[in-house]
Amino acid sequence: MLESHSKVCLEIPSLEEVKEELVKNPDMQNISHRIKDVFYVLENFRERREGSRSRQEYVSILELDLCACYSYNSFLIQKLKNLFPLSELQEFLEANEVPRPVTIRTNALKTRRKLLAQSLINQGANVDVLNWSSVGLVAYSSGSVPLGATLEYLAGHYILQGASSFLPVVALGPKENEKILDMCAAPGGKSTHIAALMKNTGVLFSNDFNKDRTKALIGNFHRMGITNSVITSLDGRRFSKMMPHFFDRVLVDAPCSGTGIISKDEHVKMSKEERDMKRCSHLQKELILSAIDSVDAFSATGGYICYSTCSILTEENEEVIQYALNKRNVKLVSTNLTIGREGFVNFREKRFHQSMKETRRIYPHLNNMDGFFVAKLKKTSNDIPKLNKTDGKVEKNSVKKAEIQNNKNNNVKNTKNKKVGESKIKEKLKKNKKIKTKKFAELKNKKTNEKKKKIFHAKNKNS
Numbered sequence: 351m352l353e354s355h356s357k358v359c360l361e362i363p364s365l366e367e368v369k370e371e372l373v374k375n376p377d378m379q380n381i382s383h384r385i386k387d388v389f390y391v392l393e394n395f396r397e398r399r400e401g402s403r404s405r406q407e408y409v410s411i412l413e414l415d416l417c418a419c420y421s422y423n424s425f426l427i428q429k430l431k432n433l434f435p436l437s438e439l440q441e442f443l444e445a446n447e448v449p450r451p452v453t454i455r456t457n458a459l460k461t462r463r464k465l466l467a468q469s470l471i472n473q474g475a476n477v478d479v480l481n482w483s484s485v486g487l488v489a490y491s492s493g494s495v496p497l498g499a500t501l502e503y504l505a506g507h508y509i510l511q512g513a514s515s516f517l518p519v520v521a522l523g524p525k526e527n528e529k530i531l532d533m534c535a536a537p538g539g540k541s542t543h544i545a546a547l548m549k550n551t552g553v554l555f556s557n558d559f560n561k562d563r564t565k566a567l568i569g570n571f572h573r574m575g576i577t578n579s580v581i582t583s584l585d586g587r588r589f590s591k592m593m594p595h596f597f598d599r600v601l602v603d604a605p606c607s608g609t610g611i612i613s614k615d616e617h618v619k620m621s622k623e624e625r626d627m628k629r630c631s632h633l634q635k636e637l638i639l640s641a642i643d644s645v646d647a648f649s650a651t652g653g654y655i656c657y658s659t660c661s662i663l664t665e666e667n668e669e670v671i672q673y674a675l676n677k678r679n680v681k682l683v684s685t686n687l688t689i690g691r692e693g694f695v696n697f698r699e700k701r702f703h704q705s706m707k708e709t710r711r712i713y714p715h716l717n718n719m720d721g722f723f724v725a726k727l728k729k730t731s732n733d734i735p736k737l738n739k740t741d742g743k744v745e746k747n748s749v750k751k752a753e754i755q756n757n758k759n760n761n762v763k764n765t766k767n768k769k770v771g772e773s774k775i776k777e778k779l780k781k782n783k784k785i786k787t788k789k790f791a792e793l794k795n796k797k798t799n800e801k802k803k804k805i806f807h808a809k810n811k812n813s
């Protein structure tokens with residue numbers, strides 16, 4: 351391909367020809383060459399485009415080819431195209447074609463990472479420490495026994511867990527003796543981590559709406575020796591009414607579209623549509639409000655809500671957080687995570703609160719982990735604002751401000767009206783006065799004329 355790139359213009363078929371080719375005779379090699387060529391043209395469009403062909407045509411060809419090459423539907427490719435610059439988009443798509451490294455989280459309730467690593471290495475496994483976590487190991491290969499069947503695994507010394515799943519719990523920061531709710535907990539990767547950080551003290555409510563999935567939760571809790579927990583299977587939206595202001599911390603690891611875990615679940619590539627996003631986003635908004643309402647703002651040690659998804663779409667992340675900021679007395683605080691990109695403050699035509707920078711976005715092509723979003727909120731009051739808040743201020747205030755302004759305007763209007771009215775009256779009075787004086791003068795004239803007439807007649811009679 352480098353040879354062809356040495357030419358200034360590349361011959362790329364028209365959009366119609368590409369469409370026809372993809373329907374009739376898709377050739378993967380040809381498609382991937384064309385993707386490279388189109389990227390090459392778009393990098394320096396002015397100089398490299400053919401004749402007067404439009405940028406839009408090249409971009410449309412690229413989208414069709416990316417869909418065909420990586421097996422995505424056009425809805426998802428469009429969404430992803432909005433998230434990344436074109437060159438980065440392909441890196442993301444490529445990263446989804448490769449599995450993420452297998453990671454293990456040591457169960458600190460039962461063992462220490464060093465001991466665990468040693469015993470796995472003794473069985474022939476190739477493991478190394480995950481440098482940013484004190485409990486993580488990366489497993490490059492298993493030993494004689496698969497990692498999900500070793501004695502250590504069965505004894506609950508570790509759990510197999512994607513590295514990015516550690517992050518929401520690190521951000522949540524559970525403390526001993528607290529009351530914590532994991533609202534969407536099954537199969538329990540994050541819940542067992544929370545319990546370990548609580549050192550089996552306090553009380554951990556682990557809830558999942560799906561009864562079948564709570565079976566896995568129970569299994570993991572038994573295996574890993576969790577004893578401070580209550581397992582429930584309820585709709586998370588009910589906690590706000592059932593246990594208002596009860597918890598020190600709540601984790602909402604929300605159900606989502608799974609656009610961050612495509613390497614694990616290829617099905618996501620073709621199955622997602624706009625209505626799925628809307629449905630997810632709606633449920634996520636309801637879950638986060640319920641989570642906020644079940645946290646006590648005056649908790650001595652907490653008052654925090656951590657929200658996470660394994661989606662990278664703004665509809666399920668920044669939009670949900672912005673909704674929570676608008677509806678409740680909460681503020682974004684640091685996740686204390688040292689990895690990941692900042693959340694979006696500006697995204698296409700959307701504007702989010704400046705503090706959205708405190709949220710974290712994890713990407714497979716940048717962090718070699720599943721795509722994830724993590725946000726941490728601090729609840730500042732148990733009151734629920736009656737009206738929406740905007741830009742961190744309660745709209746009620748702006749309504750008041752608007753009222754004051756309205757009153758001012760009305761007063762100005764009234765004074766103006768009054769003035770206008772007064773001058774009109776004055777004018778009328780003046781007019782009336784003029785009329786009256788005129789009439790008076792006329793009357794006077796009439797009377798004098800009559801008088802004059804009478805004198806004239808009298809004089810005539812006498813003569």
Ligand SMILES: C[S@@+](CC[C@H](N)C(=O)[O-])C[C@H]1O[C@@H](n2cnc3c(N)ncnc32)[C@H](O)[C@@H]1O
Pocket residue numbers: 515533534535536537538539540541557558559560563584585586587603604605606
């Ligand atoms: C991303 S998964 C949770 C993974 C889990 N936190 C872990 O680390 O193992 C989302 C979970 O939310 C559950 N869920 C869906 N709707 C729910 C609802 N309305 N209330 C509570 N849980 C719900 C699903 O059954 C699913 O298990």
